[in-house]
Amino acid sequence: MKIASACIYALKIPFVESFSHSLSERDCSDSIVVRVTTESGISGFGEGVPRPYVTGETCEASVEYVKNELLPWIVGTDLDGIDLKRPFETVSSLLPEPACEGAVAWNASRCSLELAVIDCLFRHYDLSVNRALPPASQAVTYSGVITCGTTANVEAAAQRCKAAGFKTIKMKVSGDEDAERVAMVRDILGSSASIRLDANGAFNPDTAIRFLESVEKYDIECIEQPMPRGSPTDLAALRSSSPIPVMADESIVTIKDAHDLVRCKAVDYFNLRISKCGGIHNTLVISEIARSAGIGIQLGCQVGETAILSAAGRHLAAHLQGLRFVEGSYSTHLLVEDISEEDIRFGPTGRASTLAGAGFGITVCETLLNKYAEHTILVS
Ligand SMILES: [Mg+2]
Incomplete structure (x- = not known):
């Protein structure tokens, strides 16, 4: 079963109160969510939280990196070829070694896609990630x-x-x-x-x-x-x-x-x-x-x-x-x-x-993703 399409959401959800430390004060979330979907319509979701002062990534750069540098390696991947005994190692190896120009590492970007594929893989088999x-x-x-x-x-x-x-x-x-x-x-x-x-x-x-x-x-x-x-x-x-x-x-x-x-x-x-x-x-x-x-x-x-x-x-x-x-x-x-x-x-x-449902064990509400997405990019 192949991954046929993906969607990237640049998400901003307001906080109930601002959160501050010595590097930043923020009053809303700023993350990217990636959905990957198989040919049969099973979706998995992943998230990354790019922070210039942590990994060197901004949300804008991360969205572009996921779209242009990572998703081409994932769309078309056959989930049935992934070893369920070593799923994290196998999925991680599908992604290219991160280039580090302009960033400490593209780790939040990479994380969003790794989690989405893992969630999709385990939902495909109706199994928990546990x-x-x-x-x-x-x-x-x-x-x-x-x-x-x-x-x-x-x-x-x-x-x-x-x-x-x-x-x-x-x-x-x-x-x-x-x-x-x-x-x-x-x-x-x-x-x-x-x-x-x-x-x-x-x-x-x-x-x-x-x-x-x-x-x-x-x-x-x-x-x-x-x-x-x-x-x-x-x-x-x-x-x-x-x-x-x-x-x-x-x-x-x-x-x-x-x-x-x-x-x-x-x-x-x-x-x-x-x-x-x-x-x-x-x-x-x-x-x-x-x-x-x-x-x-x-x-x-x-x-x-x-x-x-x-x-x-x-x-x-x-x-x-x-x-x-x-x-x-x-x-x-x-x-x-x-x-x-x-x-x-x-x-x-x-x-x-602990969570025991299929994939990571939660049901993502796409209506809410669309409500809080600043923009979305569909890739197929
Ligand atoms: Mg800390």
Whole structure:
């Protein structure tokens, strides 16, 4: 059964409230969704979240890249020729090695298409993706997140996290002045909560150490991306003098990044995100590199992911053993409306069940895709 056509949607869904960190403030999602459809009319959906400050991709460039560079390798593909025992590796190998001119990597673009073909493949056989990603647990527990903002906003967000019963919380920080807010958040959440910080590259080596020493007393699990993406040796130097474990996020985009960070002993944790890493195959490869090197893993998300990446993340989070932290599945906690018929959001305490329906286990509502698409491109 061949893939006969595809459609690319450039999607913008408003947020219920804006989300900010040191690199960006946004009030709507900005992602691309790809639908691939077989000759018999079975469709699969994938999503990528291009971010210039993460993978170097813009949504506009990503739409063009998917249309011109990736889809020609996919339209016409016979799904019956894909090995169901190694579907991620096989689908990933259908796509060309990403060119990197003008971008760190075309990973969000690649991710959108990998997920669409995988979803279509498993729907074609009426099987769940969990056949290829057997769950190690039947539920996933997500972290709460506190974004950058005024002291009053941070306090309100911490109170909401406490009321929702989150046991692990990530707090965005953007400078020295956040030390007092970290103290306040620790005070509100109590001593048993796991608190980690994400600086999105806000510090330099000197300000990073000064800040980390000032918040060490608040029992912080780790600092994510304290400095901008740069040399792994600089990150290794910071780690060697940091009183708090260090997690790479913007610094870990490609498989080569993973090897470089391991070789330099630069970090204690990787934050892997399916869109950032270029799909499930690459995320599995990097998680194995991390496991072999004794590096802990967080499975993170992009702000504004729809139900498609949420569902893919749910499957992967349930499958990966020893995951230290999980983020995602915000859905209508953040978006005014999500695009699946099912409610994909996490519940109280951040818990959510695994998914078992065909493909990624959600039903994408094309009426909503059309409602929020800035433009669509049909390819056949
Ligand atoms: Mg981050």
